[in-house]
Amino acid sequence: xxxxxxxxxxxxxxxxxxxxxxxxxxxxxxxxxxxxxxxxxxxxxxxxxxxxxxxxxxxxxxxxxxxxxxxxxxxxxxxxxxxxxxxxxxxxxxxxxxxxxxxxxxxxxxxxxxxxxxxxxxxxxxxxxxxxxxxxxxxxxxxxxxxxxxxxxxxxxxxxxxxxxxxxxxxxxxxxxxxxxxxxxxxxxxxxxxxxxxxxxxxxxxxxxxxxxxxxxxxxxxxxxxxxxxxxxxxxxxxxxxxxxxxxxxxxxxxxx
Amino acid sequence: xxxxxxxxxxxxxxxxxxxxxxxxxxxxxxxxxxxxxxxxxxxxxxxxxxxxxxxxxxxxxxxxxxxxxxxxxxxxxxxxxxxxxxxxxxxxxxxxxxxxxxxxxxxxxxxxxxxxxxxxxxxxxxxxxxxxxxxxxxxxxxxxxxxxxxxxxxxxxxxxxxxxxxxxxxxxxxxxxxxxxxxxxxxxxxxxxxxxxxxxxxxxxxxxxxxxxxxxxxxxxxxxxxxxxxxxxxxxx
Ligand code: SF4
Ligand code: SF4
Numbered sequence: 001x002x003x004x005x006x007x008x009x010x011x012x013x014x015x016x017x018x019x020x021x022x023x024x025x026x027x028x029x030x031x032x033x034x035x036x037x038x039x040x041x042x043x044x045x046x047x048x049x050x051x052x053x054x055x056x057x058x059x060x061x062x063x064x065x066x067x068x069x070x071x072x073x074x075x076x077x078x079x080x081x082x083x084x085x086x087x088x089x090x091x092x093x094x095x096x097x098x099x100x101x102x103x104x105x106x107x108x109x110x111x112x113x114x115x116x117x118x119x120x121x122x123x124x125x126x127x128x129x130x131x132x133x134x135x136x137x138x139x140x141x142x143x144x145x146x147x148x149x150x151x152x153x154x155x156x157x158x159x160x161x162x163x164x165x166x167x168x169x170x171x172x173x174x175x176x177x178x179x180x181x182x183x184x185x186x187x188x189x190x191x192x193x194x195x196x197x198x199x200x201x202x203x204x205x206x207x208x209x210x211x212x213x214x215x216x217x218x219x220x221x222x223x224x225x226x227x228x229x230x231x232x233x234x235x236x237x238x239x240x241x242x243x244x245x246x247x248x249x250x251x252x253x254x255x256x257x
Numbered sequence: 258x259x260x261x262x263x264x265x266x267x268x269x270x271x272x273x274x275x276x277x278x279x280x281x282x283x284x285x286x287x288x289x290x291x292x293x294x295x296x297x298x299x300x301x302x303x304x305x306x307x308x309x310x311x312x313x314x315x316x317x318x319x320x321x322x323x324x325x326x327x328x329x330x331x332x333x334x335x336x337x338x339x340x341x342x343x344x345x346x347x348x349x350x351x352x353x354x355x356x357x358x359x360x361x362x363x364x365x366x367x368x369x370x371x372x373x374x375x376x377x378x379x380x381x382x383x384x385x386x387x388x389x390x391x392x393x394x395x396x397x398x399x400x401x402x403x404x405x406x407x408x409x410x411x412x413x414x415x416x417x418x419x420x421x422x423x424x425x426x427x428x429x430x431x432x433x434x435x436x437x438x439x440x441x442x443x444x445x446x447x448x449x450x451x452x453x454x455x456x457x458x459x460x461x462x463x464x465x466x467x468x469x470x471x472x473x474x475x476x477x478x479x480x481x482x483x484x485x486x487x488x489x490x491x492x493x494x
Contacts, residue, residue, distance in 0.1 A: 075289030095416040097423025201427035213438025220442035224449040
């Protein structure tokens with residue numbers, strides 16, 4: 001069992017956007033959409049010579065508490081226990097977009113042609129990991145700002161970096177998603193993840209429809225069980241209708257209304 | 258014996274029953290989410306391993322659903338008159354007669370005739386037509402519910418293929434689940450009444466033979482009995 005993770009040293013990122021470009025090429029990401037990104041601080045020019053901008057590379061955080069998975073009704077979005085990667089199974093997906101909204105990082109987008117969500121999977125589906133090659137963004141980065149590896153392997157570089165350094169996790173305000181992209185020392189800007197937002201259609205299903213259906217089916221089952229018990233243990237003696245001349249009075253056929 | 262159902266109705270009934278159960282079981286397997294699993298996670302896991310993966314399960318559910326809906330559409334197109342008569346029968350409710358019937362029936366099923374007497378009521382029921390009010394209610398639920406289920410199902414099916422509206426698919430999912438749940442609650446009662454309770458044995462048998470004994474028709478569906486038997490008794494086999 002592996003647990004793939006990324007450690008990012010944002011202090012060496014030079015905003016060349018090589019990772020974004022190589023990811024697009026490797027994964028056929030459609031025009032106008034990105035699986036990974038570089039966020040940047042707004043420079044304060046009043047500082048004169050000391051003016052600086054901090055660049056922060058990112059992508060899907062492969063969270064340990066993936067709110068996208070929590071929001072998906074069908075299990076189409078799932079966390080692979082073998083690798084720790086959060087995947088989208090396109091043939092199970094109905095394109096409801098709940099996962100897209102439930103991700104506080106904006107790491108998912110709706111693929112315009114496939115109409116299902118798309119996001120970083122550490123180049124798993126591109127076949128790179130199976131060949132032992134790191135994700136395209138990691139391979140391309142000229143300053144080695146992105147480091148990729150297996151957290152469960154104590155000898156991997158990510159494990160070593162995490163052991164030897166103080167790292168930062170970027171989490172959303174309302175739910176700690178426990179991301180698996182770690183930042184060495186500083187991360188700026190740090191406050192960009194939004195709140196985790198479960199769409200109404202999901203909360204209604206989880207908190208209203210699901211209990212309602214259970215109660216309705218449960219009550220109906222109870223009622224049926226009650227009727228069965230009554231029939232089995234306390235039947236009405238006159239209810240025997242086997243003979244054509246049952247003891248029922250001839251019904252009145254006159255309309256009553 | 259009195260003729261009650263023709264072969265096509267009997268076929269449609271059992272076709273519907275088979276599809277419903279199969280769609281219910283596969284559909285429950287498609288809900289895989291910690292907060293939603295109505296039966297717990299074991300059911301979707303079991304179904305997925307039985308079908309060799311969620312993808313296959315999904316395909317079976319979708320295409321069975323489309324076949325199910327398609328057969329009904331075909332029936333409506335080929336037999337508009339029968340469809341119309343059925344709908345008219347099922348949706349025409351006489352408030353006084355049917356409500357009284359419904360209340361008394363519930364009391365009788367749970368408390369027995371003695372219970373009815375305790376509430377100061379006589380054990381005989383207001384006369385019912387081809388369907389009694391309980392059957393009508395369930396038929397209404399399956400017709401309206403079926404339409405809602407098919408529409409929301411088709412939306413979800415088409416969503417990744419051509420629709421560009423995630424919210425539509427999201428709400429369809431919620432409504433699909435709600436309606437299926439409510440009809441399932443009704444279905445438990447339907448199955449009990451037809452297959453387990455003694456009273457309706459002849460009705461159950463008529464879903465195979467197409468006929469009911471005269472005394473049963475006279476007692477349970479007197480208005481209908483009047484109609485078909487009127488003056489001349491229609492006696493078959
Ligand atoms: S970053 Fe977003 S898409 Fe990625 S695992 Fe976390 S919640 Fe899901
Ligand atoms: S759009 Fe997202 S939440 Fe909806 S079914 Fe697909 S993967 Fe699941």
